[in-house]
Amino acid sequence: MKQIVKTITKKDFSTFVNTLIKDGSYDVVGVQAKGKCYVFDTLSSAEELRLNYDVTILPPKKYFLPQYEMLLKFSLQKPYEAKETITDSPRIIIGVHPYDIIALEQTDRHYFDQQQDNFYKKRRENTLIIGVDIQNVSERSFAASMNTNTTETGFDLLLTDIGTSYAVTIGSEKGEKLLKKYATVKDASSTDLTKIKTARNAVLKKYKQKMKIEKKDWSSLLVANYEHAIWEEHADVCMECSSCTMVCPTCFCYDVKEDVSLNLKQGNRTRTWDGCMLKDFTKVGSGEVFRDEVKERYRHRFFRKGNYLPARYGFIACVGCGRCGSACLPDIADPCNLINELAHFSSENDPGKYFIKEENEVLEKGIIHLPRSATIKNITHFNELDSLFEIELDDKKPLGHKPGQFVEISVFGYGEAPFGISTPPGNTPIFEIMVRQVGNVTKKLCSLQPGDKIGIRGPLGNGFDTKSFEGKTLLFTSGGTGMVPMRSIINHVLNPKERNKFKDIIILYGAKRPKEITFMDDVDRWKKIHDVQCELTVDRCEPSECWGGCTGLITTLFPKIQADKLDSKNTISIVIGPPVMYKFVIKCLQTLGIPDDNIYVSLERRMKCGVAKCGHCQINGVYVCKEGPVFNYAQLKQLPEAF
Amino acid sequence: MKQKPRVAVFDFADCEGCELEIADLEEEVLDLLEIADVVSFREVMKEHSDDYDIAIVEGSIMRPMDEKRLRSIRNHAKILVALGACATMGGVNKIRNQWMPDEVIKEVYGDTNLKGNELFDVFQTKALNEVVPVDYYVHGCPIDRDEFKSVITAIALGKKPDIPRYPVCVECKKNENICQFELGSFCLGPITRAGCKAICPTHNSPCEGCRGLIKKAETDCVKEVLERYKLSYEDIRRRCTMYNYGRKECSYDE
Numbered sequence: 001m002k003q004i005v006k007t008i009t010k011k012d013f014s015t016f017v018n019t020l021i022k023d024g025s026y027d028v029v030g031v032q033a034k035g036k037c038y039v040f041d042t043l044s045s046a047e048e049l050r051l052n053y054d055v056t057i058l059p060p061k062k063y064f065l066p067q068y069e070m071l072l073k074f075s076l077q078k079p080y081e082a083k084e085t086i087t088d089s090p091r092i093i094i095g096v097h098p099y100d101i102i103a104l105e106q107t108d109r110h111y112f113d114q115q116q117d118n119f120y121k122k123r124r125e126n127t128l129i130i131g132v133d134i135q136n137v138s139e140r141s142f143a144a145s146m147n148t149n150t151t152e153t154g155f156d157l158l159l160t161d162i163g164t165s166y167a168v169t170i171g172s173e174k175g176e177k178l179l180k181k182y183a184t185v186k187d188a189s190s191t192d193l194t195k196i197k198t199a200r201n202a203v204l205k206k207y208k209q210k211m212k213i214e215k216k217d218w219s220s221l222l223v224a225n226y227e228h229a230i231w232e233e234h235a236d237v238c239m240e241c242s243s244c245t246m247v248c249p250t251c252f253c254y255d256v257k258e259d260v261s262l263n264l265k266q267g268n269r270t271r272t273w274d275g276c277m278l279k280d281f282t283k284v285g286s287g288e289v290f291r292d293e294v295k296e297r298y299r300h301r302f303f304r305k306g307n308y309l310p311a312r313y314g315f316i317a318c319v320g321c322g323r324c325g326s327a328c329l330p331d332i333a334d335p336c337n338l339i340n341e342l343a344h345f346s347s348e349n350d351p352g353k354y355f356i357k358e359e360n361e362v363l364e365k366g367i368i369h370l371p372r373s374a375t376i377k378n379i380t381h382f383n384e385l386d387s388l389f390e391i392e393l394d395d396k397k398p399l400g401h402k403p404g405q406f407v408e409i410s411v412f413g414y415g416e417a418p419f420g421i422s423t424p425p426g427n428t429p430i431f432e433i434m435v436r437q438v439g440n441v442t443k444k445l446c447s448l449q450p451g452d453k454i455g456i457r458g459p460l461g462n463g464f465d466t467k468s469f470e471g472k473t474l475l476f477t478s479g480g481t482g483m484v485p486m487r488s489i490i491n492h493v494l495n496p497k498e499r500n501k502f503k504d505i506i507i508l509y510g511a512k513r514p515k516e517i518t519f520m521d522d523v524d525r526w527k528k529i530h531d532v533q534c535e536l537t538v539d540r541c542e543p544s545e546c547w548g549g550c551t552g553l554i555t556t557l558f559p560k561i562q563a564d565k566l567d568s569k570n571t572i573s574i575v576i577g578p579p580v581m582y583k584f585v586i587k588c589l590q591t592l593g594i595p596d597d598n599i600y601v602s603l604e605r606r607m608k609c610g611v612a613k614c615g616h617c618q619i620n621g622v623y624v625c626k627e628g629p630v631f632n633y634a635q636l637k638q639l640p641e642a643f
Numbered sequence: 644m645k646q647k648p649r650v651a652v653f654d655f656a657d658c659e660g661c662e663l664e665i666a667d668l669e670e671e672v673l674d675l676l677e678i679a680d681v682v683s684f685r686e687v688m689k690e691h692s693d694d695y696d697i698a699i700v701e702g703s704i705m706r707p708m709d710e711k712r713l714r715s716i717r718n719h720a721k722i723l724v725a726l727g728a729c730a731t732m733g734g735v736n737k738i739r740n741q742w743m744p745d746e747v748i749k750e751v752y753g754d755t756n757l758k759g760n761e762l763f764d765v766f767q768t769k770a771l772n773e774v775v776p777v778d779y780y781v782h783g784c785p786i787d788r789d790e791f792k793s794v795i796t797a798i799a800l801g802k803k804p805d806i807p808r809y810p811v812c813v814e815c816k817k818n819e820n821i822c823q824f825e826l827g828s829f830c831l832g833p834i835t836r837a838g839c840k841a842i843c844p845t846h847n848s849p850c851e852g853c854r855g856l857i858k859k860a861e862t863d864c865v866k867e868v869l870e871r872y873k874l875s876y877e878d879i880r881r882r883c884t885m886y887n888y889g890r891k892e893c894s895y896d897e
């Protein structure tokens with residue numbers, strides 16, 4: 001596309017900026033000095049602008065994903081009241097460098113993907129970007145090696161210093177209108193256009209940091225060296241401070257917090273920057289940390305930039321700004337240095353695949369923070385820890401879920417947590433979940449009463465595609481709370497309308513103790529069905545507990561499978577249980593001759609957003625909340641972080 | 644309506660700065676009074692009652708008589724909250740643990756004979772949790788008011804408060820500060836628990852570690868950073884003495 005270029009004298013540009021400030025229609029933000037560094041901040045006069053800066057401490061992402069951003073306001077007095085709170089006004093940001101513009105385009109790709117983040121969208125729509133070509137290069141920047149030192153898109157206007165004037169490249173209609181309304185410009189001559197090129201080229205020699213390999217080769221180099229000692233060597237001196245992710249224009253993970261006013265009358269839900277270098281990023285209620293070792297977190301950050309996001313979106317998620325390199329006290333965060341160091345090693349190894357691509361249908365587009373209100377109809381306490389909730393959506397619309405999907409449940413003042421849906425699909429607004437008490441949300445849920453209101457987002461995740469199981473024998477193996485989503489699919493396939501689509505059904509179910517067996521009514525019913533084999537076991541049982549059944553781990557149930565039922569190639573096996581269970585059960589299944597392709601599992605990870613935005617649930621390059629929680633084992637086993 | 648919980652505020656060896664932070668909540672104090680009855684708070688009222696549910700305790704334990712009083716508070720209270728660095732970890736009061744109590748008394752009071760005077764019968768400074776179990780912690784010297792409020796609302800709602808386990812650098816970066824190391828100074832931010840909104844580096848002074856260390860100063864990463872910035876281990880050790888003398892890294896549920 002041929003772009004229109006104008007010129008504006010530096011004096012007229014100052015007038016333009018001052019007019020914008022005076023006009024008051026926009027919050028006019030620009031690059032300013034802060035000590036010997038630079039920051040983006042609201043301008044009070046054009047004088048403050050420092051368009052020849054090298055790099056700002058934080059990228060402009062703070063205007064689109066603020067450090068702290070209120071998502072919802074809720075009442076703790078009314079039975080149910082919650083509102084999304086978007087407060088943003090028109091803004092112009094002056095002086096954004098090309099690499100930061102490209103980083104914003106990358107963030108768009110993520111935040112507009114499938115379920116759009118309407119907060120981010122609103123802020124993007126509200127903002128005009130006046131970019132500026134780089135004149136000075138920071139010590140650590142390697143933007144030239146990343147081809148992010150210049151850009152043709154992503155700005156409304158782009159300035160290039162050509163001496164006594166700026167060349168102004170028009171990037172959008174909005175930009176053009178702004179110029180028309182507020183500035184005095186001339187058409188650029190061909191000499192001016194040459195000057196732009198000269199100015200850009202002149203900067204190239206200022207880069208001290210250079211990549212030894214091309215950026216398209218990052219991915220294979222990283223993959224070949226997934227197990228390299230370098231991760232551990234560097235991680236040994238990592239402070240786990242996540243400064244590297246905080247300052248990065250392409251890091252956009254967030255955490256969600258619940259604040260309550262001191263009088264306990266209302267509260268709000270806020271999101272704030274989170275970072276995958278922090279240990280708690282993957283910590284779940286049970287205490288487990290999925291990326292426990294610093295090495296794993298350190299590696300994750302580079303893989304996300306160089307392999308996971310490239311596989312997903314087609315771009316390297318590092319724009320070479322060099323901010324992480326200067327922010328990291330032990331100086332191990334700089335991708336340029338790391339890749340150059342790795343470049344000495346081979347990239348010939350078998351390039352594994354750490355990403356599963358699967359587009360599933362999107363149920364709600366746009367609304368991703370505001371839950372719908374629902375009412376607790378009934379609560380059954382199975383034991384001291386586990387309770388079954390019957391819930392009805394207040395809008396009386398069917399939940400419309402597939403077996404294996406989950407919902408995010410809000411208890412205002414306490415937070416939000418994901419729960420598997422344990423009822424089969426149906427044309428009804430009523431569904432059930434089972435809650436095990438571990439932390440704030442789960443404990444509070446269990447103290448609620450029928451009639452109390454909660455918030456629901458979802459159904460979320462992919463769920464099981466039962467159509468693809470038709471004509472097959474189904475072998476269900478579940479341990480502990482894995483029975484929650486399992487009950488949904490079992491009761492679905494046992495539904496008379498569905499039953500004849502499948503062959504025999506075998507159900508294996510293990511719990512730690514007799515009292516931890518949930519859904520006993522269902523189990524009794526399944527046992528009575530003639531073409532269903534249902535076997536139960538408990539790990540352990542005290543003499544005082546009345547238990548007539550088997551004891552032993554879930555694997556002891558496999559020999560009980562009636563061999564005649566099992567045509568292994570035509571059997572689909574579904575396994576859901578605690579992390580420790582998978583390895584052993586999958587071994588049993590393989591012994592039975594069931595191909596990996598026929599094995600499906602459902603995984604649990606820390607979750608916040610449930611819509612592939614916040615980053616918490618990642619297993620390598622996969623978002624469990626979106627591409628999962630149901631996975632085909634043959635695909636999943638390629639992911640080293642899966643089990 | 645459910646009866647409001649009764650709250651009492653106590654102090655031991657400290658500067659009372661943390662209590663002042665509460666007293667300074669201004670109109671929000673009224674919100675606090677909507678959800679709790681304050682029955683004892685020497686800083687702001689004369690009345691005193693021994694009938695309370697929640698004890699908010701400031702200050703460190705220095706003497707057998709303090710220990711006795713704290714035990715009795717613990718017995719009265721259903722919930723005990725440690726307020727401020729003096730209470731949560733001993734804080735500045737632990738600086739003197741570098742010496743034996745006799746030496747300290749001698750240094751301060753010379754040869755005055757204080758034997759038998761209960762007030763001067765001191766042992767090595769202890770944090771509250773070295774004497775009795777503590778249910779909730781409000782860290783910092785002084786405390787952060789917002790964090791105090793969030794701990795109070797957490798108690799009122801019966802949930803676990805959300806206290807950061809990540810270092811001050813996270814909040815410091817969010818505030819877009821120039822790093823103290825860049826300015827030629829050095830800072831305990833990378834090894835100190837966040838939650839204060841990185842107030843010190845934001846006001847251009849280095850973090851002193853008043854919210855407790857989440858990483859030991861003796862780790863490889865600290866050594867590496869000291870080396871890179873040409874600092875000696877002695878520098879950081881001295882800095883840690885201010886609030887963290889004799890302390891290990893914080894445990895997970897502090």
Ligand SMILES: Cc1cc2nc3c(=O)[nH]c(=O)nc-3n(C[C@H](O)[C@H](O)[C@H](O)COP(=O)(O)OP(=O)(O)OC[C@H]3O[C@@H](n4cnc5c(N)ncnc54)[C@H](O)[C@@H]3O)c2cc1C
Pocket residue numbers: 283284285286406415416417418419420421433434435436437438439440441442443481484485603604605606607608629
């Ligand atoms: C897909 C999926 C399905 C689940 N199904 C069920 C179920 O049917 N029944 C059940 O009892 N539990 C289920 N869990 C686990 C449940 O979500 C956690 O126990 C719950 O989030 C703990 O929240 P909390 O506030 O009580 O605990 P806290 O420890 O206070 O957790 C704080 C926050 O961290 C996150 N978090 C903590 N633990 C987990 C976790 N295990 N998984 C995801 N996020 C977590 C949540 O956002 C939570 O609000 C499921 C988890 C996932 C990912």
Ligand code: SF4
Pocket residue numbers: 244247248249250251305317318319320321322323324325334335
């Ligand atoms: S990884 Fe580092 S160099 Fe790359 S974009 Fe992020 S902060 Fe900049």
Ligand code: SF4
Pocket residue numbers: 237238239240241242243244245277327328329330331332333
């Ligand atoms: S790599 Fe550096 S900046 Fe990132 S967490 Fe480790 S020490 Fe901090």
Ligand code: SF4
Pocket residue numbers: 657658659660661662701702726727728729730734735783784785786
């Ligand atoms: S923690 Fe600090 S501010 Fe609070 S009482 Fe102790 S010395 Fe004073």
Ligand code: SF4
Pocket residue numbers: 243811812813815816820821822823824830831832833841844849850
């Ligand atoms: S000033 Fe201190 S807290 Fe801030 S980033 Fe630097 S080391 Fe961390």
Ligand code: SF4
Pocket residue numbers: 783784811835836839840841842843844849850851852853854855
């Ligand atoms: S920056 Fe450090 S010293 Fe200052 S309040 Fe925070 S933890 Fe305490």
Ligand code: FES
Pocket residue numbers: 606607608609610611612613614615616617618623624625626
């Ligand atoms: S990305 Fe937020 S929970 Fe999956």
